[in-house]
Amino acid sequence: MTASYRAMVIEGSFGLENLLLRERDRVAPGPGEIVVRVRAASVNYRDLRMVRGEYNPKQALPLVPLSDCVAEVVEKGYGVGLSIGDRVCPLFVQGWHAGEPTKEKLGTTLGGPLDGVLREEMTLRAENVVKAPVHLSDVEAATLPCAYLTAWSALVEQGGLAAGQTVLVQGTGGVAIAALQIAKAMGARVVVTSSSDEKLARARELGADETVNYKHTPAWGKKAVDLSGGRGVDVVVEVGGAGTLGESLRAVRPGGIVAVIGVLAGAATEVNVMPILMRNVRLQGVFVGHKEGFSRMCRAIEQTGLRPVVGHTFGWTEAREALALMEAGGHFGKIALLFS
Ligand SMILES: NC(=O)c1ccc[n+]([C@@H]2O[C@H](COP(=O)([O-])OP(=O)(O)OC[C@H]3O[C@@H](n4cnc5c(N)ncnc54)[C@H](OP(=O)(O)O)[C@@H]3O)[C@@H](O)[C@H]2O)c1
Incomplete structure (x- = not known):
């Protein structure tokens, strides 16, 4: 030595x-x-x-x-x-x-x-x-x-993800791709958002069922609801933070979970708490x-x-x-x- x-x-x-x-x-x-x-x-x-x-x-x-x-x-x-x-x-x-x-x-x-x-x-x-x-x-x-542990904690340990549920994953960075892979391995349906069509094509190769370009479709939360048959998604893997929380609250189903993980789009914002309480949504902070x-x-x-x-x-x-x-x-x- x-x-x-x-x-x-x-x-x-x-x-x-x-x-x-x-x-x-x-x-x-x-x-x-x-x-x-x-x-x-x-x-x-x-x-x-x-x-x-x-x-x-x-x-x-x-x-x-x-x-x-x-x-x-x-x-x-x-x-x-x-x-x-x-x-x-x-x-x-x-x-x-x-x-x-x-x-x-x-x-x-x-x-x-x-x-x-x-x-x-x-x-x-x-x-x-x-x-x-x-x-x-x-x-x-x-x-x-x-x-990978953050994505696992959000989806499985905290989120209780079950086969057949729908997960929305924001972007194609480290946590997001980890969440896509884990959600697919658990038998979930996955919607991925990205600023890049090329990256969305790569996400599809990894099993993403639906993809949305969040630059072209700023109302991607509404789009995610449409893509889940009007029901809303079961779990949102929220890595954007302040800049994306509003759309995440639109995307999630009543009783669903927004796993609050990241601050890529800012850490502080005004939040309308009405959809959280009226739709029984769980905002779950995740720390690894x-x-x-x-x-x-x-x-x-x-x-x-x-x-x-x-x-x-x-x-x-x-x-x-x-x-x-x-x-x-x-x-x-x-x-x-x-x-x-
Ligand atoms: N709470 C925790 O335990 C924990 C653990 C790990 C990470 N984090 C946090 O989670 C976030 C992600 O970490 P990371 O390491 O995965 O980062 P990363 O690899 O740098 O992710 C960057 C990607 O996120 C996407 N992105 C950026 N702004 C976005 C927006 N407004 N909407 C949707 N997607 C957006 C972009 O994807 P496209 O290029 O496809 O658009 C970008 O390439 C960070 O804020 C980090 O601090 C928290």
């Missing part, structure tokens, strides 16, 4: 230009701990906001950003059941294993406030990882801890998910053979370029980073 490893660190002040390659001392594992070597990571919109200083302007620096990776156990401390060579994904919320989150648990997220995964090596509590599904490549497995949900999702992924969609792969020291691609919205599905 070398005495140090390389990490990319936000240093000095926020901004993509301040994401710098640095040497760090390795930390030997204590009892119950493992050292893992990162094999692949993936980028989430949160990481972009974190690096730009928008997610938490009070975040202490330096910080290793990014939350999602797959890594190999290379060393373990006393009392660890995992084996050297096991391929694991660290939990996004390290301290949340089951049940409802608490303020303390929600303060244990990787990539801020805790140092994240954009580094060659990490020392972790062994109970804060799950084994990666064996059939997935490294870049595929690296997409699971945030985007816990270890039990992650384990259930991995079993479902293994059972169904689902393979996450990775649209672009960069070398890990090209993280700035990967984040810039996300900033430009030029991607489809996930953006991954490969460590060699």
Whole structure:
């Protein structure tokens, strides 16, 4: 083992230009701990906001950003059941294993406030990882801890999705494509919206039953109702936030769920609460998910053979370029980073 490893660190002040390659001392594992070597990571919109200083302007620096990776156990401390060579994904919320989150648990997220995964090596509590599904490549497995678990939590853990129900998925980013794949694997009918006809064609290839260009059809909520036979959709995977909530409330059926996940189209807006109460709609905030949900999702992924969609792969020291691609919205599905 070398005495140090390389990490990319936000240093000095926020901004993509301040994401710098640095040497760090390795930390030997204590009892119950493992050292893992990162094999692949993936980028989430949160990481972009974190690096730009928008997610938490009070975040202490330096910080290793990014939350999602797959890594190999290379060393373990006393009392660890995992084996050297096991391929694991660290939990996004390290301290949340089951049940409802608490303020303390929600303060244990990787990539801020805790140092994240954009580094060659990490020392972790062994109970804060799950084994990666064996059939997935490294870049595929690296997409699971945030985007795929968020989609799974919204649809299955919180949404109670059943075969034959209809799901509306906004856009073709990481969480959205994860939701499309999971909903199809669960036997649901899926409506996908996008600003791009080309991306909608790709969504159809992945199984989308109906597609709507939200630029050409600003009243896509009404369109979704039409496409669901006038009934409305059972679950909306709401990643737009303030700018899309109104149409989502139009799209959802009476008694349906709007899973509030993202803020791509803004975080604050005026909301007409009448349709929420008059139509018995459930607005469900979703914050990624816990270890039990992650384990259930991995079993479902293994059972169904689902393979996450990775649209672009960069070398890990090209993280700035990967984040810039996300900033430009030029991607489809996930953006991954490969460590060699
Ligand atoms: N709550 C949680 O636990 C959680 C977890 C993960 C992510 N998130 C949040 O969820 C959101 C999505 O994250 P992500 O990582 O999937 O982002 P992403 O990969 O960057 O998604 C970007 C895509 O979203 C679509 N989009 C943008 N504005 C839209 C709009 N007004 N209406 C519909 N679609 C729109 C676009 O799709 P097209 O190009 O097809 O138009 C865009 O390419 C972010 O706000 C992120 O912070 C929350």
